[in-house]
Amino acid sequence: MKVQILKCEFCNLFTLEKDCPKCGKKTVNPKPAKYSENDKFSKYRNIARNQI
Ligand SMILES: [Zn+2]
Secondary structure, eight states, rough: OOOOOOOEETTEESSSSSSOOTTTBOOOOOOOOOOOHHHHHHHHHHHHHHOO
């Protein structure tokens, strides 16, 4: 199952929510990183999962 990682640019917080759970602002689709995207995203995915 593929999940969409979103980011609150205001809090610099990664989440799966469309609204930031911290400040309530709209989250955005973060731009692809120039380095090791898979590794980076799996890390954030784990962080986001722990926040739910
Ligand atoms: Zn926020």
